[in-house]
Amino acid sequence: xxxxxxxxxxxxxxxxxxxxxxxxxxxxxxxxxxxxxxxxxxxxxxxxxxxxxxxxxxxxxxxxxxxxxxxxxxxxxxxxxxxxxxxxxxxxxxxxxxxxxxxxxxxxxxxxxxxxxxxxxxxxxxxxxxxxxxxxxxxxxxxxxxxxxxxxxxxxxxxxxxxxxxxxxxxxxxxxxxxxxxxxxxxxxxxxxxxxxxxxxxxxxxxxxxxxxxxxxxxxxxxxxxxxxxxxxxxxxxxxxxxxxxxxxxxxxxxxxxxxxxxxxxxxxxxxxxxxxxxxxxxxxxxxxxxxxxxxxxxxxxxxxxxxxxxxxxxxxxxxxxxxxxxxxxxxxxxxxxxxxxxxxxxxxxxxxxxxxxxxxxxxxxxxxxxxxxxxxxxxxxxxxxxxxxxxxxxxxxxxxxxxxxxxxxxxxxxxxxxxxxxxxxxxxxxxxxxxxxxxxxxxxxxxxxxxxxxxxxxxxxxxxxxxxxxxxxxxxxxxxxxxxxxxxxxxxxxxxxxxxxxxxxxxxxxxxxxxxxxxxxxxxxxxxxxxxxxxxxxxxxxxxxxxxxxxxxxxxxxxx
Amino acid sequence: xxxxxxxxxxxxxxxxxxxxxxxxxxxxxxxxxxxxxxxxxxxxxxxxxxxxxxxxxxxxxxxxxxxxxxxxxxxxxxxxxxxxxxxxxxxxxxxxxxxxxxxxxxxxxxxxxxxxxxxxxxxxxxxxxxxxxxxxxxxxxxxxxxxxxxxxxxxxxxxxxxxxxxxxxxxxxxxxxxxxxxxxxxxxxxxxxxxxxxxxxxxxxxxxxxxxxxxxxxxxxxxxxxxxxxxxxxxxxxxxxxxxxxxxxxxxxxxxxxxxxxxxxxxxxxxxxxxxxxxxxxxxxxxxxxxxxxxxxxxxxxxxxxxxxxxxxxxxxxxxxxxxxxxxxxxxxxxxxxxxxxxxxxxxxxxxxxxxxxx
Ligand code: SF4
Ligand code: SF4
Numbered sequence: 042x043x044x045x046x047x048x049x050x051x052x053x054x055x056x057x058x059x060x061x062x063x064x065x066x067x068x069x070x071x072x073x074x075x076x077x078x079x080x081x082x083x084x085x086x087x088x089x090x091x092x093x094x095x096x097x098x099x100x101x102x103x104x105x106x107x108x109x110x111x112x113x114x115x116x117x118x119x120x121x122x123x124x125x126x127x128x129x130x131x132x133x134x135x136x137x138x139x140x141x142x143x144x145x146x147x148x149x150x151x152x153x154x155x156x157x158x159x160x161x162x163x164x165x166x167x168x169x170x171x172x173x174x175x176x177x178x179x180x181x182x183x184x185x186x187x188x189x190x191x192x193x194x195x196x197x198x199x200x201x202x203x204x205x206x207x208x209x210x211x212x213x214x215x216x217x218x219x220x221x222x223x224x225x226x227x228x229x230x231x232x233x234x235x236x237x238x239x240x241x242x243x244x245x246x247x248x249x250x251x252x253x254x255x256x257x258x259x260x261x262x263x264x265x266x267x268x269x270x271x272x273x274x275x276x277x278x279x280x281x282x283x284x285x286x287x288x289x290x291x292x293x294x295x296x297x298x299x300x301x302x303x304x305x306x307x308x309x310x311x312x313x314x315x316x317x318x319x320x321x322x323x324x325x326x327x328x329x330x331x332x333x334x335x336x337x338x339x340x341x342x343x344x345x346x347x348x349x350x351x352x353x354x355x356x357x358x359x360x361x362x363x364x365x366x367x368x369x370x371x372x373x374x375x376x377x378x379x380x381x382x383x384x385x386x387x388x389x390x391x392x393x394x395x396x397x398x399x400x401x402x403x404x405x406x407x408x409x410x411x412x413x414x415x416x417x418x419x420x421x422x423x424x425x426x427x428x429x430x431x432x433x434x435x436x437x438x439x440x441x442x443x444x445x446x447x448x449x450x451x452x453x454x455x456x457x458x459x460x461x462x463x464x465x466x467x468x469x470x471x472x473x474x475x476x477x478x479x480x481x482x483x484x485x486x487x488x489x490x491x492x493x494x495x496x497x498x499x500x501x502x503x504x505x506x507x508x509x510x511x512x513x514x515x516x517x518x519x520x521x522x523x524x525x526x527x528x529x530x531x532x533x534x535x536x537x538x539x540x541x542x543x544x545x546x547x548x549x550x551x552x553x554x555x556x557x558x559x560x561x562x563x564x565x566x567x568x569x570x571x572x573x574x575x576x577x578x579x580x581x582x583x584x585x586x587x588x589x590x591x592x593x594x595x596x597x598x599x600x601x602x
Numbered sequence: 603x604x605x606x607x608x609x610x611x612x613x614x615x616x617x618x619x620x621x622x623x624x625x626x627x628x629x630x631x632x633x634x635x636x637x638x639x640x641x642x643x644x645x646x647x648x649x650x651x652x653x654x655x656x657x658x659x660x661x662x663x664x665x666x667x668x669x670x671x672x673x674x675x676x677x678x679x680x681x682x683x684x685x686x687x688x689x690x691x692x693x694x695x696x697x698x699x700x701x702x703x704x705x706x707x708x709x710x711x712x713x714x715x716x717x718x719x720x721x722x723x724x725x726x727x728x729x730x731x732x733x734x735x736x737x738x739x740x741x742x743x744x745x746x747x748x749x750x751x752x753x754x755x756x757x758x759x760x761x762x763x764x765x766x767x768x769x770x771x772x773x774x775x776x777x778x779x780x781x782x783x784x785x786x787x788x789x790x791x792x793x794x795x796x797x798x799x800x801x802x803x804x805x806x807x808x809x810x811x812x813x814x815x816x817x818x819x820x821x822x823x824x825x826x827x828x829x830x831x832x833x834x835x836x837x838x839x840x841x842x843x844x845x846x847x848x849x850x851x852x853x854x855x856x857x858x859x860x861x862x863x864x865x866x867x868x869x870x871x872x873x874x875x876x877x878x879x880x881x882x883x884x885x886x887x888x889x890x891x892x893x894x895x896x897x898x899x900x901x902x903x904x905x906x907x908x909x910x911x912x913x914x915x916x917x918x919x920x921x922x923x924x925x926x927x928x929x930x931x932x933x934x935x936x937x938x939x940x941x942x943x944x945x946x947x948x949x950x951x952x953x954x955x956x957x958x959x960x961x
Pocket of ligand 1: 425427428429430444472473474475477
């Protein structure tokens with residue numbers, strides 16, 4: 042299909058299978074300017090706001106901190122830095138409720154702001170001439186700034202930027218699609234701060250050594266398209282192109298967006314980098330620009346607070362760690378019909394059991410709905426095999442067959458039917474006339490399978506350890522025997538020279554020795570196959586992380602809501 | 603905000619649910635209602651052509667279906683009202699009733715519908731679990747057990763020299779007694795398909811057979827109207843996205859193609875392709891029966907295979923088989939093949955076999 046673009050040209054776009062046209066409800070929040078929340082009376086900063094390992098806290102209760110001061114350092118390869126969003130006193134480093142479907146608690150730094158917002162004197166200098174800097178310097182800066190994917194999944198950006206070890210990235214895609222209903226934070230960002238996004242795009246292009254950047258935006262955001270387009274025209278940014286795409290859910294899914302823009306399909310369970318493509322959210326690009334050009338860490342974000350459950354739905358720039366209650370109060374408080382608190386969009390977001398948690402780097406939307414907006418589904422009835430689910434599935438799966446296999450726990454068939462290519466977009470559940478909670482089945486089965494894989498790996502490791510131990514014991518025993526024999530040897534040797542040692546027995550002993558040695562080798566060998574090159578290991582790890590990210594409960598990073 | 607005393611209100615709690623939190627508007631009973639709606643024109647056409655007998659059949663069938671379904675649900679201790687309200691039993695009853703001769707003895711209608719609901723649907727586990735299309739199981743059962751009654755059709759009114767009024771039909775259906783002064787041959791007529799079939803097997807030429815009857819646009823006068831009406835209803839279902847084009851198009855396309863080939867080979871012994879398309883239960887079968895979601899293939903490619911096989915079988919059975927119409931048997935035969943077809947026609951999953959596909 043050809044779609045006319047802001048520059049008047051016609052651009053060829055591709056379709057993905059299925060998808061839905063949903064009522065958008067974006068006007069609730071998109072019609073007002075982005076407001077800024079005054080500094081809240083306390084901030085709660087979970088040590089894990091990102092995918093990967095929690096950060097390592099550097100501060101203690103009672104310590105005074107500056108705005109932008111590093112509070113926690115990344116730990117391990119996949120982790121992110123955490124900064125003080127404002128100046129104040131650390132009250133505690135303790136367990137606190139976090140945003141989680143089951144209302145879990147996790148270690149958090151509790152900060153009591155002093156209201157002055159005094160910046161740290163140790164902030165790094167701005168890098169305005171980033172073109173002249175080595176990409177690694179810029180990457181280090183992004184790592185320092187604690188930038189994570191702001192579309193929802195919060196994968197550390199510096200790690201993502203480094204995962205391409207084998208293919209050269211030629212195309213950068215910025216995801217400004219925001220296809221989930223209600224959410225407008227990216228729209229607001231694009232309208233308000235087009236320069237930051239485009240600066241971020243240039244920095245990303247420089248890091249990746251890519252030659253062009255496509256910014257995908259749905260055609261329901263004409264103002265955002267115009268804002269970005271004007272800046273591109275103004276600065277003659279010929280490497281960057283805005284691409285207007287049709288509004289259809291879930292075109293903001295990373296794989297779907299790549300298909301729409303390029304016609305290429307990311308291989309099943311693979312990474313976009315295999316195609317030489319990398320996607321980032323527009324918000325992430327803006328945060329990267331701030332980190333590099335201004336030398337500021339990621340301490341705030343734009344979040345959509347919306348739904349008929351709040352009195353004044355709007356987009357608001359919040360400090361990371363702002364309690365939900367504060368954000369809701371700023372949005373006029375709850376209406377009487379507040380019924381569900383959804384973190385993320387209505388299609389892929391999860392419900393929070395209460396509002397005691399703070400917002401984190403990845404919180405793009407707090408959606409408080411009325412019972413009319415998100416009715417409780419009627420009880421599920423039998424599947425009538427109508428195929429509506431298969432017609433809308435963007436991954437072109439057969440959801441009803443997956444459902445049968447999930448129900449009967451036929452784990453083999455489930456995988457043969459590509460369960461792991463399901464992006465949990467919810468289209469199938471949405472259309473199912475029998476109101477079967479299909480996605481719930483898929484999620485549950487995926488976690489069973491993942492646990493199994495982990496258990497299998499553990500069992501395999503245990504087996505290897507066991508065999509290794511056995512062969513070690515054997516070797517020790519053998520050595521002991523040998524020593525014993527050697528001690529005896531002086532007595533027997535003279536006899537041996539006298540031909541007392543039976544040559545047959547000697548041959549047997551030698552043979553047994555060989556067998557033992559062979560066994561030992563065998564026992565160790567499997568371990569050797571584990572000795573992959575660091576490169577290979579990294580690839581595996583990257584794939585695993587990526588899969589983990591895709592399957593994370595929270596909204597997918599680039600299914601920009 | 604700073605200087606306000608800290609309030610520690612208990613957190614507000616919310617109901618939790620899993621995503622997606624939005625719901626589509628379609629549900630099973632909505633779908634069945636659309637099917638019922640789409641059947642109205644065809645039903646009206648049948649009523650118009652064949653008179654009150656059609657209505658009697660419909661009423662008998664619906665009542666029997668409700669009774670049979672309630673009975674089984676009661677025995678299986680399942681919710682009765684909730685299940686009945688999915689309307690699937692009523693759809694089955696109506697599809698079967700529309701396929702029955704208008705003057706069928708009342709007890710046969712009841713037996714057929716009960717067989718369809720109890721044996722073909724509920725004994726398999728109820729809606730969604732049945733392998734075979736219940737209405738067609740009922741039809742095939744009646745046709746095999748009571749061939750004489752099942753092939754006894756009165757002609758459409760425009761060809762009927764001895765029309766029977768509603769009271770007469772009522773009497774005939776419930777007592778088997780014909781109105782005074784009429785005998786069975788006077789009121790019965792072969793359907794055009796039977797005519798063609800019998801005629802051709804007696805080595806008559808198509809032209810001669812056609813000359814013998816009053817012909818309408820495509821088929822015999824009268825019969826083409828319900829077919830048109832069913833096709834119209836089918837297009838409504840397509841428009842409402844309850845069915846996809848794959849099954850009806852492949853059935854009709856295959857029939858048209860195969861008949862066309864035979865017609866071109868020898869127009870003397872083969873009727874025009876449109877004759878088959880607008881005769882008998884073709885359109886009812888193509889749009890309403892073969893598309894029954896529960897028993898049809900669910901993959902797009904599978905549906906094409908399923909549909910064209912049905913189309914081919916209908917033509918074969920009509921032309922060389924022992925039964926004049928063939929929709930029921932063709933659909934039932936292909937129902938058995940559905941698991942196999944589905945298995946080998948899975949769509950290409952996003953991101954797989956990319957090289958096989960030119961993108
Ligand atoms: S949409 Fe629901 S009822 Fe229809 S085939 Fe899929 S799972 Fe079954
Ligand atoms: S949730 Fe999974 S199976 Fe359902 S439509 Fe989305 S990708 Fe397909």
